[in-house]
Amino acid sequence: MQFLIILTISLTGERLFAYNHFMVNIANNKKIQVRVKLISDFYRKSGRMPSFSEIGQLFRLKSKNSVFKIVNKLEKTGLLKRDHKGRLIPLSMKQHTKVLGTIEAGFPSPAEEELIDTISLDDLLIQNKDATFLLKVTGDSLKDAGILPGDMVIVDKSLNPVNGDIVIAQVDGEWTMKIFKKRGNSIILMPANPKYKPIQPKNELKVAGVVASVIRKYK
Amino acid sequence: MSYQPPLTIDQWPRAIMHVDADAFFTSCEQAIHPELKGKPVIAGKERGIVAAASYEAKKRGIERGMRLFEVKKLCPDAILLPSDYETYSLFSVRMFDIMRRFSPQVEEYSIDEAFIDITGMRRYFHSSYGEIAGRIQKTIEKELDITVSVGVSLSKVLSKIASKHRKPNGLIIIAGREIHTYLSELPVEKVWGIGANTSAFLKKFGIYTALEYARKDEGFIKRYLSKPYLEIWHELNGRSVYPVITEPKDDYKSISKTKTFTPPSSDEGFIFAQLSKNLENACIKARRYNLCANKVIIFLRTQEYKDTGIEIRLNRPTAYPLELFDLLRDGFKKVYNSRALYRATGIVLSGLKLDNNIQYSLFDDTVKIVKMNRIYSVIDELSDRFGKHTIHHASSLPVKIQAQHEGERGDTPYRKNSLFKGENKRQRIHMPVLNIKV
Numbered sequence: 169m170q171f172l173i174i175l176t177i178s179l180t181g182e183r184l185f186a187y188n189h190f191m192v193n194i195a196n197n198k199k200i201q202v203r204v205k206l207i208s209d210f211y212r213k214s215g216r217m218p219s220f221s222e223i224g225q226l227f228r229l230k231s232k233n234s235v236f237k238i239v240n241k242l243e244k245t246g247l248l249k250r251d252h253k254g255r256l257i258p259l260s261m262k263q264h265t266k267v268l269g270t271i272e273a274g275f276p277s278p279a280e281e282e283l284i285d286t287i288s289l290d291d292l293l294i295q296n297k298d299a300t301f302l303l304k305v306t307g308d309s310l311k312d313a314g315i316l317p318g319d320m321v322i323v324d325k326s327l328n329p330v331n332g333d334i335v336i337a338q339v340d341g342e343w344t345m346k347i348f349k350k351r352g353n354s355i356i357l358m359p360a361n362p363k364y365k366p367i368q369p370k371n372e373l374k375v376a377g378v379v380a381s382v383i384r385k386y387k
Numbered sequence: 388m389s390y391q392p393p394l395t396i397d398q399w400p401r402a403i404m405h406v407d408a409d410a411f412f413t414s415c416e417q418a419i420h421p422e423l424k425g426k427p428v429i430a431g432k433e434r435g436i437v438a439a440a441s442y443e444a445k446k447r448g449i450e451r452g453m454r455l456f457e458v459k460k461l462c463p464d465a466i467l468l469p470s471d472y473e474t475y476s477l478f479s480v481r482m483f484d485i486m487r488r489f490s491p492q493v494e495e496y497s498i499d500e501a502f503i504d505i506t507g508m509r510r511y512f513h514s515s516y517g518e519i520a521g522r523i524q525k526t527i528e529k530e531l532d533i534t535v536s537v538g539v540s541l542s543k544v545l546s547k548i549a550s551k552h553r554k555p556n557g558l559i560i561i562a563g564r565e566i567h568t569y570l571s572e573l574p575v576e577k578v579w580g581i582g583a584n585t586s587a588f589l590k591k592f593g594i595y596t597a598l599e600y601a602r603k604d605e606g607f608i609k610r611y612l613s614k615p616y617l618e619i620w621h622e623l624n625g626r627s628v629y630p631v632i633t634e635p636k637d638d639y640k641s642i643s644k645t646k647t648f649t650p651p652s653s654d655e656g657f658i659f660a661q662l663s664k665n666l667e668n669a670c671i672k673a674r675r676y677n678l679c680a681n682k683v684i685i686f687l688r689t690q691e692y693k694d695t696g697i698e699i700r701l702n703r704p705t706a707y708p709l710e711l712f713d714l715l716r717d718g719f720k721k722v723y724n725s726r727a728l729y730r731a732t733g734i735v736l737s738g739l740k741l742d743n744n745i746q747y748s749l750f751d752d753t754v755k756i757v758k759m760n761r762i763y764s765v766i767d768e769l770s771d772r773f774g775k776h777t778i779h780h781a782s783s784l785p786v787k788i789q790a791q792h793e794g795e796r797g798d799t800p801y802r803k804n805s806l807f808k809g810e811n812k813r814q815r816i817h818m819p820v821l822n823i824k825v
Contacts, residue, residue, distance in 0.1 A: 307825055
């Protein structure tokens with residue numbers, strides 16, 4: 169739904185209201201989303217709005233009356249309007265690239281410039297793609313650090329641990345996830361749950377990776 | 388004594404590196420299940436044979452292709468795992484990505500092997516070719532937790548000899564002036580591209596080692612052998628002729644689809660259904676690359692690993708199973724023996740042509756062909772959206788009579804059974820999962 173986000177920038181104040189109102193509707197209605205996408209795809213490809221019979225084909229509807237009803241609905245949401253002959257005029261139908269190109273002359277849209285410096289969630293959470301692994305948390309030893317059983321942690325193997333990092337490590341043959349603390353020359357692995365005791369490696373400590381982020385999906 | 392040209396080259400006209408992962412499938416398993424490190428691990432449980440064995444298992448005498456009951460006798464404490472191709476593929480892609488950080492010229496030779504052209508990279512990295520190779524090797528080990536064997540030399544054939552020289556985790560550099568020392572100990576049949584028949588032929592001329600082959604004069608090679616062997620001869624002499632090909636493979640000479648099922652079966656309906664599914668799969672792949680086949684080869688493999696097959700020639704290339712089912716059934720009847728127990732079926736499509744220049748004959752029903760084209764493009768679209776075989780032919784239905792593999796439930800890879808919220812059987816996050824209890 170990328171094109172919807174961009175609309176906020178190109179819409180005037182009063183349309184913005186319509187848009188917000190519409191957003192509530194559209195967000196809850198998958199079917200409408202799909203249909204709007206179909207029409208806007210058509211618009212992008214052919215450079216004009218579809219006729220009623222073409223909409224019928226797009227939506228796989230035989231009856232023009234059903235098309236008429238849908239168009240009425242879309243008209244109310246401010247996505248399109250009809251001219252005096254009943255043909256469709258796009259208002260907010262345009263997609264991403266189109267919107268940027270049809271801004272009134274003389275005023276370049278800020279959108280294009282602004283969007284250059286955005287990153288995806290993937291880029292935010294993953295620094296080195298080739299060295300990143302997922303892990304499902306089973307224990308609660310980092311409960312107070314906000315890592316709970318069932319959480320998904322993103323582990324980066326390319327990082328070297330520094331003081332305060334959460335690490336996945338093998339201590340004397342046992343695997344654990346703890347906070348990496350340096351005290352002088354020795355290393356201590358700290359839990360974040362009073363039920364557990366800090367671990368001081370006796371013989372061997374092998375750090376398998378550093379936790380870069382934690383993901384908890386609720387829905 | 389005849390004159391022996393010295394095999395010494397002082398410079399590096401080309402620097403080719405060969406990377407070969409050590410026991411790749413099982414190394415991946417040990418990387419995501421670190422508790423399995425140092426233990427004999429075997430992948431291929433779902434097929435009933437060893438698909439890959441860790442070095443610990445190889446030391447106990449386990450080889451690829453061995454059946455699992457033999458494994459249990461040899462090494463009762465072996466850990467058998469179902470193959471997890473999704474994870475192996477993810478590791479493979481990452482391994483190639485890491486190599487591309489060092490040089491853009493990477494040839495993905497197979498899932499666990501690659502050639503890298505690092506010619507001219509010395510100045511950029513301020514280090515020798517050997518040091519660059521060492522850094523690639525170490526980065527792969529640190530980031531993926533698997534080891535690879537690396538060879539660097541003047542040509543592809545030589546670099547492959549180098550990487551094989553010391554496995555696992557080896558790093559061998561064959562510089563121009565050392566070529567002869569490596570070739571003198573190497574039997575000629577161990578050279579990439581020289582098979583059993585050629586080496587037997589060469590022995591008639593007293594050529595036993597790679598060095599003896601490399602030292603023959605060009606006239607001899609040209610007179611008795613064909614062009615590929617001349618190329619190998621150049622490569623062994625340190626003159627690179629095989630380029631490092633960076634484009635992914637997109638043209639196929641043939642497409643084959645084989646499927647093994649355990650336990651073996653003699654049920655006619657079931658075996659034909661397997662074959663029918665093979666055909667559907669092969670055609671899906673052909674259509675993905677816009678290809679049509681001229682020839683269809685059917686084969687059935689018995690429990691004793693004997694293959695019987697038949698080749699069907701078509702009067703017009705096609706990639707639509709519907710047009711092929713009648714022929715498939717006829718061919719199947721010819722090769723099927725009701726007393727045999729079969730363990731695998733397979734289909735090979737060959738004589739592949741691009742589907743945009745097919746000559747129809749006067750008697751072809753073009754209306755029907757156009758219809759078929761429409762049906763299959765819808766089927767392919769549905770498969771894209773909802774998963775392979777969302778719509779399939781009824782003749783493939785009987786594959787469900789028996790699970791593909793006995794005890795199938797326990798034999799699916801761990802990754803497919805432990806899903807995160809939001810993942811499903813078909814789509815999972817594009818990232819390997821560490822199986823560590825923390």
